[in-house]
Amino acid sequence: MKVVAFNGSPRKKGNTAGSLNTVLAEIEKQGIETELIHVGKEKIRGCKACFSCAKKQNQQCVIKDDPVNDWIQKMVEADGILLGSPVYFSGVAGTMKSFLDRAFFVATTNNSLYRHKVGASVAAVRRSGGVPTMDELNHYIIYSEMVMPNSNYWNVAHGMNPGEMEQDGEGKQIMEVLGQNMAWLMKVMEVGKKEIPAPAPPAKVMTNFIR
Numbered sequence: 001m002k003v004v005a006f007n008g009s010p011r012k013k014g015n016t017a018g019s020l021n022t023v024l025a026e027i028e029k030q031g032i033e034t035e036l037i038h039v040g041k042e043k044i045r046g047c048k049a050c051f052s053c054a055k056k057q058n059q060q061c062v063i064k065d066d067p068v069n070d071w072i073q074k075m076v077e078a079d080g081i082l083l084g085s086p087v088y089f090s091g092v093a094g095t096m097k098s099f100l101d102r103a104f105f106v107a108t109t110n111n112s113l114y115r116h117k118v119g120a121s122v123a124a125v126r127r128s129g130g131v132p133t134m135d136e137l138n139h140y141i142i143y144s145e146m147v148m149p150n151s152n153y154w155n156v157a158h159g160m161n162p163g164e165m166e167q168d169g170e171g172k173q174i175m176e177v178l179g180q181n182m183a184w185l186m187k188v189m190e191v192g193k194k195e196i197p198a199p200a201p202p203a204k205v206m207t208n209f210i211r
Helices: 015-029 052-056 068-077 096-111 130-143 170-195
Strands: 002-005 033-036 080-088 116-127 156-158
Touching: 002 015, 002 068, 015 033, 015 052, 015 080, 015 116, 015 156, 033 068, 033 080, 052 096, 052 170, 068 096, 080 096, 080 130, 080 170, 096 130, 116 170, 130 156
Parallel strands: 002 033, 002 080, 080 116, 116 156
Antiparallel strands: none
């Protein structure tokens, strides 16, 4: 099994990366492969609303000059997906959101590519806005019919300068417990899939308010 994690911060060694690495360390202890991808340092534009991905059904975004399509395939191949972002104005960092909007729109319009994968999110913050940011990340996970593990509090770690989240004892424990629970859930689901088949995905019903 494998978990792929995405760091939405432009800092490769900041507190978001530190939080994700703490989660991944616990997952690796359970013999599960992990990979951390740094999204925040890339130049990624937002969704063009062209619906090309829905029309072509090729599991790809029409924009080809960035790594998003490669990352989509990494998520398709993974058993677990971990999302992390710093807090920008009580929300997800812009580059991360551009990536998520495109990657998850491709997934949902191509037969729910991430359906029933295990997914979780974390946020790193100086002071306030961590819970709204975590909630915003969770919207992608929930909409995609992924299965979400939890921790013993909200998945938020505090720190301003790189490495300061290590001083947040509770935040660090939250990330450790999340990693343990994520690994456990992945293993339980792997066993369960052999005994209980997943329900077939229904055809999506779309009800527009203006016709």
